[in-house]
Amino acid sequence: MKTAVVVFPGSNCDRDLAVALETVTGVAPTMVWHGDSDLPDGIGLVAVPGGFSYGDYLRSGAIAARSPIMRAIVEQAGRGLPVLGVCNGFQVLTEAGLLPGALMRNAGLDFVCRDVALTVANAQTAFTSRYDAGETIRVPVAHHDGNYFADAETLDRLEGEGRVAFRYGESVNGSARDIAGVLNAAGNVLGMMPHPERKIEAAHGGSDGRRLFEGVLETIGA
Amino acid sequence: MKLRIFVTLKPGVLDPQGRAIHHALGSLGFAGVEDVRAGKMFELEVADATDDAAIDGMCRQLLANTVIENYRVERV
Numbered sequence: 001m002k003t004a005v006v007v008f009p010g011s012n013c014d015r016d017l018a019v020a021l022e023t024v025t026g027v028a029p030t031m032v033w034h035g036d037s038d039l040p041d042g043i044g045l046v047a048v049p050g051g052f053s054y055g056d057y058l059r060s061g062a063i064a065a066r067s068p069i070m071r072a073i074v075e076q077a078g079r080g081l082p083v084l085g086v087c088n089g090f091q092v093l094t095e096a097g098l099l100p101g102a103l104m105r106n107a108g109l110d111f112v113c114r115d116v117a118l119t120v121a122n123a124q125t126a127f128t129s130r131y132d133a134g135e136t137i138r139v140p141v142a143h144h145d146g147n148y149f150a151d152a153e154t155l156d157r158l159e160g161e162g163r164v165a166f167r168y169g170e171s172v173n174g175s176a177r178d179i180a181g182v183l184n185a186a187g188n189v190l191g192m193m194p195h196p197e198r199k200i201e202a203a204h205g206g207s208d209g210r211r212l213f214e215g216v217l218e219t220i221g222a
Numbered sequence: 223m224k225l226r227i228f229v230t231l232k233p234g235v236l237d238p239q240g241r242a243i244h245h246a247l248g249s250l251g252f253a254g255v256e257d258v259r260a261g262k263m264f265e266l267e268v269a270d271a272t273d274d275a276a277i278d279g280m281c282r283q284l285l286a287n288t289v290i291e292n293y294r295v296e297r298v
Contacts, residue, residue, distance in 0.1 A: 058284070058285075062284065066283075066284065095287065101289060102287055104238075105239060108238070149235060149236075150289070
């Protein structure tokens with residue numbers, strides 16, 4: 001299965017995502033530059049990586065969300081292409097309007113960089129099918145702006161439609177209703193602040209993130 | 223034409239930075255500060271013919287994230 005990873009100026013988790021995808025699919029993903037206006041043909045998944053795209057200028061993810069490649073991703077996502085955004089990638093997807101809400105400065109104002117407990121809130125999504133509902137996994141976070149915000153009506157809708165994929169199992173950043181990862185209405189776009197690509201094999205100190213990639217690749221028939 | 227565009231958090235949106243600034247003002251001994259909200263201000267030099275719709279578009283599409291922020295335009 002062919003996949004792609006987007007690279008913005010300031011991305012720093014693009015290679016981690018590429019290694020995770022290659023480990024699980026056996027094929028190195030195509031790295032796509034932010035200035036490109038098209039995605040490669042025949043890909044089954046595009047991943048938007050963590051980092052500090054455009055130096056987090058204006059707002060985290062704001063400038064990257066207006067780059068040429070994002071126009072192509074918004075269009076393809078509308079046709080059902082699976083999109084995974086991690087950390088800064090999640091911020092980019094909210095800024096691009098693919099996911100609801102916004103990611104604000106952490107409530108404690110500190111940059112949080114550690115392994116955290118995550119609860120799988122919905123195990124029946126394209127990305128979480130290899131987890132059990134309610135299962136607790138441990139995955140690292142590394143962010144300053146991970147405080148998920150949306151109005152109460154939006155939060156109710158997300159919860160009612162099963163669009164909260166992951167919740168924090170401990171106090172991390174002040175996110176509304178402990179939301180760590182959300183899906184779009186169609187279920188083909190997932191954004192999450194924690195880094196599953198940093199927990200792929202035992203040498204990483206755990207492999208709880210690996211099943212996310214295995215799950216989505218199984219869903220798309222890789 | 224010069225524009226000043228003020229982008230501020232919507233009421234009800236938690237502002238941890240404003241809260242920290244508020245706390246620091248208190249630490250400096252300034253009593254009676256009841257609340258602090260942090261925001262951004264942009265100065266734009268635009269062609270005189272720039273219409274309101276274009277200015278509004280700049281605010282909505284880039285300068286403000288209307289999920290969490292309001293904006294106000296001042297012509298200088």
